[in-house]
Amino acid sequence: xxxxxxxxxxxxxxxxxxxxxxxxxxxxxxxxxxxxxxxxxxxxxxxxxxxxxxxxxxxxxxxxxxxxxxxxxxxxxxxxxxxxxxxxxxxxxxxxxxxxxxxxxxxxxxxxxxxxxxxxxxxxxxxxxxxxxxxxxxxxxxxxxxxxxxxxxxxxxxxxxxxxxxxxxxxxxxxxxxxxxxxxxxxxxxxxxxxxxxxxxxxxxxxxxxxxxxxxxxxxxxxxxxxxxxxxxxxxxxxxxxxxxxxxxxxxxxxxxxxxxxxxxxxxxxxxxxxxxxxxxxxxxxxxxxxxxxxxxxxxxxxxxxxxxxxxxxxxxxxxxxxxxxxxxxxxxxxxxxxxxxxxxxxxxxxxxxxxxxxxxxxxxxxxxxxxxxxxxxxxxxxxxxxxxxxxxxxxxxxxxxxxxxxxxxxxxxxxxxxxxxxxxxxxxxxxxxxxxxxxxxxxxxxxxxxxxxxxxxxxxx
Amino acid sequence: xxxxxxxxxxxxxxxxxxxxxxxxxxxxxxxxxxxxxxxxxxxxxxxxxxxxxxxxxxxxxxxxxxxxxxxxxxxxxxxxxxxxxxxxxxxxxxxxxxxxxxxxxxxxxxxxxxxxxxxxxxxxxxxxxxxxxxxxxxxxxxxxxxxxxxxxxxxxxxxxxxxxxxxxxxxxxxxxxxxxxxxxxxxxxxxxxxxxxxxxxxxxxxxxxxxxxxxxxxxxxxxxxxxxxxxxxxxxxxxxxxxxxxxxxxxxxxxxxxxxxxxxxxxxxxxxxxxxxxxxxxxxxxxxxxxxxxxxxxxxxxxxxxxxxxxxxxxxxxxxxxxxxxxxxxxxxxxxxxxxxxxxxxxxxxxxxxxxxxxxxxxxxxxxxxxxxxxxxxxxxxxxxxxxxxxxxxxxxxxxxxxxxxxxxxxxxxxxxxxxxxxxxxx
Numbered sequence: 057x058x059x060x061x062x063x064x065x066x067x068x069x070x071x072x073x074x075x076x077x078x079x080x081x082x083x084x085x086x087x088x089x090x091x092x093x094x095x096x097x098x099x100x101x102x103x104x105x106x107x108x109x110x111x112x113x114x115x116x117x118x119x120x121x122x123x124x125x126x127x128x129x130x131x132x133x134x135x136x137x138x139x140x141x142x143x144x145x146x147x148x149x150x151x152x153x154x155x156x157x158x159x160x161x162x163x164x165x166x167x168x169x170x171x172x173x174x175x176x177x178x179x180x181x182x183x184x185x186x187x188x189x190x191x192x193x194x195x196x197x198x199x200x201x202x203x204x205x206x207x208x209x210x211x212x213x214x215x216x217x218x219x220x221x222x223x224x225x226x227x228x229x230x231x232x233x234x235x236x237x238x239x240x241x242x243x244x245x246x247x248x249x250x251x252x253x254x255x256x257x258x259x260x261x262x263x264x265x266x267x268x269x270x271x272x273x274x275x276x277x278x279x280x281x282x283x284x285x286x287x288x289x290x291x292x293x294x295x296x297x298x299x300x301x302x303x304x305x306x307x308x309x310x311x312x313x314x315x316x317x318x319x320x321x322x323x324x325x326x327x328x329x330x331x332x333x334x335x336x337x338x339x340x341x342x343x344x345x346x347x348x349x350x351x352x353x354x355x356x357x358x359x360x361x362x363x364x365x366x367x368x369x370x371x372x373x374x375x376x377x378x379x380x381x382x383x384x385x386x387x388x389x390x391x392x393x394x395x396x397x398x399x400x401x402x403x404x405x406x407x408x409x410x411x412x413x414x415x416x417x418x419x420x421x422x423x424x425x426x427x428x429x430x431x432x433x434x435x436x437x438x439x440x441x442x443x444x445x446x447x448x449x450x451x452x453x454x455x456x457x458x459x460x461x462x463x464x465x466x467x468x469x470x471x472x473x474x475x476x477x478x479x480x481x482x483x484x485x486x487x488x489x490x491x492x493x494x495x496x497x498x499x500x501x502x503x504x505x506x507x508x509x510x511x512x513x514x515x516x517x518x
Numbered sequence: 519x520x521x522x523x524x525x526x527x528x529x530x531x532x533x534x535x536x537x538x539x540x541x542x543x544x545x546x547x548x549x550x551x552x553x554x555x556x557x558x559x560x561x562x563x564x565x566x567x568x569x570x571x572x573x574x575x576x577x578x579x580x581x582x583x584x585x586x587x588x589x590x591x592x593x594x595x596x597x598x599x600x601x602x603x604x605x606x607x608x609x610x611x612x613x614x615x616x617x618x619x620x621x622x623x624x625x626x627x628x629x630x631x632x633x634x635x636x637x638x639x640x641x642x643x644x645x646x647x648x649x650x651x652x653x654x655x656x657x658x659x660x661x662x663x664x665x666x667x668x669x670x671x672x673x674x675x676x677x678x679x680x681x682x683x684x685x686x687x688x689x690x691x692x693x694x695x696x697x698x699x700x701x702x703x704x705x706x707x708x709x710x711x712x713x714x715x716x717x718x719x720x721x722x723x724x725x726x727x728x729x730x731x732x733x734x735x736x737x738x739x740x741x742x743x744x745x746x747x748x749x750x751x752x753x754x755x756x757x758x759x760x761x762x763x764x765x766x767x768x769x770x771x772x773x774x775x776x777x778x779x780x781x782x783x784x785x786x787x788x789x790x791x792x793x794x795x796x797x798x799x800x801x802x803x804x805x806x807x808x809x810x811x812x813x814x815x816x817x818x819x820x821x822x823x824x825x826x827x828x829x830x831x832x833x834x835x836x837x838x839x840x841x842x843x844x845x846x847x848x849x850x851x852x853x854x855x856x857x858x859x860x861x862x863x864x865x866x867x868x869x870x871x872x873x874x875x876x877x878x879x880x881x882x883x884x885x886x887x888x889x890x891x892x893x894x895x896x897x898x899x900x901x902x903x904x905x906x907x908x909x910x911x912x913x914x915x916x917x918x919x920x921x922x923x924x925x926x927x928x929x930x931x932x933x934x935x936x937x938x939x940x941x942x943x944x945x
Contacts, residue, residue, distance in 0.1 A: 118548040254538075262538060269531055276524050277556070289559055289826040297552025301535050304549045306542065 090198070090405060091438045093343050094431060097350020108351035116348055118300075120413060121309055123345040125299025127410035128310035130338045131229040132317025133331055134197075134222070147220050150383050151227035154398060155193050157379035158228075158372060159235060163189030165371040166364070170422065173360040183243055184422045190235035191412055191430050192372045196405030197225040199441025204449070216392040217452045221400045221445060224380075229407055230314075236411050237263050237311025243420055244306055263307045267315025270298035274316070275323045287333050306418070310410055342406045349413045355428050368429040369436070376401045393452070400448045403441025404433045525560045528553065532590060547598045550591055554599075555826060557583055558833035571928040573688050573832045580836020591837050599834055604794075605777075606831035607893075608784035609824050610684045611795040612776070613691075614708055615754075615802025616817045622701065629873035630705040633880065636872065637706070637865025637887070638679055638713065644861040645675035648853055655850050656915070658908040669728040670912055676721040677897045677916050678858050678890075680714050681707045682927065683795065685889035688828045689931050691821050697940035698879055703886035703931070706866075708799065711893065715747055715793055718897055722904065731904050742791075750787070750796035757783055757797070758804025765809035765816060772819035780820075795893065835891055835924065844918040851918045858923075862887045878938070885934030889927025890920045 100107045166185035171178055200221050241259035254262070274294040295313060302312035317334075321327050355361070380398030384390050412430030416423035437444075532553055539546070561582070562575035583590045591599075649671035653659040659667050686707045690700055719742075761779055765772075783801055787794040806813035844851065863884045870880030895917065902913040935941050 117545075118551075121548055266535075269527075273524060273527060273531075273556070276520065276527075277560075286825075289555065289829060292826055293552050293555030293559065295552070297549060297556060300546070300549030300552050301531075304535065304544050304546050305538055306544060 090342065090346060091435045093346040094350040094353075094409070094435060097347040098353055099350075100347065101351030101353065103354060113348065113352050117417070119344060120348050120417065121299050121303045122296060123341040123348075124410045124414050125295055125302070125309040125313040126334070126338060126341045127345070127406045128233060128299075128313035129295055129317035129320075130334050131233060131310075131407055132314045133321055133327075133334065134226050135230070135318050136321045136327065138322075143219065143223060146387060146389055147216075147223040148227065150220060150380065150387060150389065150393070151224040152231075153383040154224055154376065154380045154401070155227050155231040157383070158193045158375040159189045159231065161375040161379070162192035162368060162371050165367050169364045169367040170425075173363050174422070180421075183239060184420065184426060187236060187239045187411075187415055187420075188368065188426050188429060190232050190239060191408055191415070191426070192368065192375075192433075193228050193235070194232040194404060194407040194411065195225055195228045195376070195401035196403045196407070196438060196441050197222070197229075198405050198438070199400060199403045199443075199445040200225065202442035203445040204453075215449065215453045217394055217397055217449045220393040220397055221449070224397075224401055228401065232407060232411065233308075233310050233314045236415075237308035237314075240306075240308040240311075240414075240418075259305075259307060262305065263302060263311050264315050266298055266301050266305075266307070267312040268319060270294050270301075270312065270316040271319025271323070274320060287329055291330060291333050308414065310407075310414060338406075342409070345406070345409055345413060349409050349427075349431065352413075352416070353427060353431055354424055355431075356424070361425055361428065364425055365429050365432050369433055372433065373402060394448065397448050400445040402444050403437045404430070405438045405441065408434055521560045521564045525557065525564070528557055528560070529588075547595055550595050551599060551602070551830070554579075554583065554591060554833045555829055558829050558836075562829065569932070571689055571932045572692055573685060573828065573928050574925060576829055576832035577836035577839070577925060580833040581839055581841065582836075583833070584837025584839075586840045586842060591834075596834060596837055599830070602827070602830050603834050604784050605780055606824075606827045607684065608780040608787075608794055608798050609777075609820065609827055610687045610831075611798035612780050612783065612802040612805075613817065613820050613824060614683050614687050614704065615758075615799040615804075616806040616813055616820070617687075617690075617704060618708065618803050618806065620807050622705075626702065626705055629870075629875055630702065630709055632873040633702070633866055633869030633883075634706050634709045634713065636869035637862055638710065638717070640865040640868070641679045641858060641861030642672075642675045642717075644857050645678045645854065646671045648857040649674050652850055652853060656911070658911045666729050669725040670908065672721050673725050673901055674912060674916065676714075676718045677894050677901065678854070678919065679710070679717065680890055680894040680897065681710050681887050682889040682891040682893065682924070683707050683711055684828075684831065684891045684893075685924070685928050685931070686886060687824075688832070689886075689928055689935075691824060691828070693932065693935060693941050695935045695940040697935075697938060698876075699882045699886070699934060699938040700940050702875075702879055703883045703934075706883065706887060710887075711795055711799070712747075714893070714897075715796060718900075719746070722900070726904070729905075732906075745791070746793050747796065749790060749792040751800050753786060753790060753792050754783075754797040754800025755804050757786070758801040759808065761801060761805035761816070762808035762810070765805065765812040769812050769815065772816045776816055776820040832891075835895075838895070839917075839921040839924070841921075843914055844921050847915055847918045850915060851922060854919055855922050855926075858919075859888055882934040882938045885930040888923055888930050890923040894920050894923075 097108070099105060101113070102108065102110055163182075163185045166188045167178055167181045170176055170181035170185060174181075200218065204218055238256075238260055241263055242256045244254075244256070244259050271294075274290060277290045277294070294316070298312050298316050299309035302309040320330060324330060376398040377396065378398075380401070381395045384393060384395055384397070408430050412427045416427035532549075535549065536546075558576040558579035561579035562572035565575035565578070566572055580591075581587055584596070585591070585593050646668070649659075650667055653662075653667045653671070659670055662670075686704055690696075690704065757779070764775065779801070780798065783798045784794050787797040805816065809816065866880040866884040866887070867877075870877065870883075898913045898916040898920070901916070902909040905912070932941070
């Protein structure tokens with residue numbers, strides 16, 4: 057089979073997965089679809105059927121890099137400062153401690169596991185272990201989106217526990233991408249550039265600079281452009297340029313694109329159309345990434361490998377569960393968010409795959425082991441991410457939903473009674489002289505606009 | 519001014535990245551692809567206020583950033599980005615086919631056929647004649663016997679009669695023109711695109727018998743020509759039927775679906791050795807007319823998908839133009855370009871009169887037929903493959919002619935649409 061035809065099939069599978077399987081599974085079975093495409097990739101790859109040859113996988117590298125960068129920029133979309141400042145500080149405190157605890161615990165565990173399993177010095181094992189720790193921090197927001205709707209303006213998403221999970225997802229993405237990007241800069245081959253080789257700090261600055269320039273350029277490029285066509289051209293070009301430049305310099309495309317995303321969502325007046333364009337391509341690209349990741353996955357039957365992998369899964373789960381429990385208890389927030397909200401962060405998904413694939417494609421030490429850890433985690437946790445979220449949040453959200461429904465019913469009854477008792481009550485109340493039907497439609501649209509007031513695009517408009 | 523600043527910043531950033539890259543850097547293809555999108559788009563926006571079509575800006579950007587210019591987009595990168603050009607050609611052909619409605623063919627088909635036939639004969643004959651007349655200026659034809667001179671002149675003319683569906687579609691998408699001049703121009707370009715496959719194959723067969731290439735048996739490959747055309751129609755119809763079924767029963771995510779269809783069509787055409795353009799053209803036509811009224815939605819979605827592809831396609835086309843090869847040949851290229859334009863003009867006037875069209879239509883529509891691009895370059899390469907030595911020199915001459923036509927063609931077409939009052943406000 058020819059490489060282009062293979063690409064078409066991959067894209068077609070991703071397309072079908074996105075628009076048929078994903079929605080169907082999510083709605084009916086509360087399952088986050090995706091991990092199965094990793095398995096499909098393995099089946100298509102050189103390890104099983106050989107439909108994907110190593111040469112074909114190599115030919116798809118630019119698409120893989122674009123996918124990796126795209127996951128980075130979409131991870132930054134929720135980080136709009138205007139919205140973030142309205143969230144109570146306690147949510148950030150809890151999320152930050154959870155993320156740092158996961159990074160520390162998994163890194164420590166990975167250092168010891170690599171040291172014991174592969175008999176390497178602790179110093180040699182530290183950099184790969186830190187990369188694995190960074191990958192472990194990431195948690196998928198897809199579980200929350202599937203369980204409680206992917207719109208942040210959904211009224212159900214205002215419950216404290218859901219807000220906490222959302223903040224934790226964002227914090228996990230931030231810390232994960234940042235730590236991974238720094239580690240990649242540290243492991244950068246120290247070839248002399250002009251006079252001398254750049255230091256790690258300078259490479260980190262270069263990575264951030266690429267993202268900052270990409271974001272600024274795009275901002276200058278279109279400003280407040282809303283036309284989807286023009287946005288698509290320039291945004292696509294900017295993400296391709298940013299990811300490509302980072303990859304060309306052997307830096308992290310995810311971090312560069314993440315920085316670009318942060319600049320975009322905070323500098324553009326109307327972020328809605330930009331988010332729409334970015335979100336539109338996110339899921340198909342994720343599935344392409346999964347297929348490519350699966351095809352390039354080369355797991356070994358070595359027992360030592362599985363020791364490291366089990367180590368990773370167990371320590372990460374413990375960090376997410378106990379870390380959140382302890383920090384919530386210390387902050388006295390258990391009545392609002394519960395003690396076990398960390399369970400909602402166990403699911404791993406797109407960012408994990410993007411980072412792990414980025415690590416393994418570079419040929420860095422223990423790339424296969426680290427990629428296998430991430431892949432196993434995604435396979436076993438992403439499916440159930442929505443159920444994890446639902447199991448944590450349902451007991452806390454249900455009373456709020458009941459209260460909300462009761463309040464709406466009471467308000468409705470009172471309004472109806474008043475309207476019957478005082479003809480023209482609604483009109484007088486609003487000081488308008490239009491027919492009832494129009495008043496009712498107005499009240500609906502006002503309620504609608506209030507319920508949408510938290511949307512990022514509206515933030516800018518206001 | 520803002521665009522110019524952005525362009526300079528982009529240029530500076532790229533320079534910085536290349537300096538930082540050093541010898542340990544990875545492959546720059548993806549980065550240069552992004553750079554080309556943004557750079558070409560900026561140049562397109564820069565020239566728009568001057569009344570020049572954006573695609574000319576994209577071409578200029580290609581020349582500027584390509585191997586003959588600043589050299590950022592090197593020849594190996596151009597080769598790696600060839601897949602994008604192929605996708606663009608497929609997308610353009612599909613869009614062009616989807617523009618044709620059965621009712622329009624019934625209404626305008628006869629007039630278009632008359633204009634095409636007269637224009638084809640006049641342009642082919644006049645370009646052949648001028649090439650024969652100027653053969654003394656061409657080293658590879660100066661000392662050749664008359665039969666060889668005629669054979670090569672006919673080959674040249676067979677490529678010269680080709681128009682550019684890409685430029686036509688890109689400009690119609692950009693200007694959103696939809697009046698009689700736009701519709702007749704598109705019709706002539708598309709019909710000529712089908713006819714040229716046949717004409718070129720016949721002329722090549724005749725040239726082979728007059729001047730047998732080294733190691734060639736001189737046989738006429740009629741079967742291959744028949745399959746190339748007939749197979750394209752069959753494959754395109756099957757593909758179009760599949761798309762029509764999708765439109766009728768699913769009709770979702772047409773943007774991604776359209777891109778996949780273009781990719782699939784191009785690849786299937788390549789594997790089955792049929793004409794990509796004709797295959798996608800037929801597929802687009804069948805999908806539009808059998809899609810249960812949903813064809814317009816797919817067309818709009820594809821126009822959106824085509825926008826960035828046009829940017830890169832024309833930028834890559836520009837990067838392949840080398841002004842250094844055009845300038846030394848100006849004594850031949852300029853007369854050929856002028857004679858070709860005269861052939862198109864007179865062909866359209868006579869054809870229009872024969873079809874009893876309003877004279878203002880052919881008076882403006884001919885301007886849309888000057889452009890040449892991808893198809894002509896492809897045919898020039900075929901000539902060079904068949905006759906490696908003399909064909910190579912003929913190819914250089916053809917590329918120089920195409921470069922001129924590719925640059926002035928869009929400007930003329932826009933002028934024609936403007937005179938006809940078919941430009942929208944934004945166009």
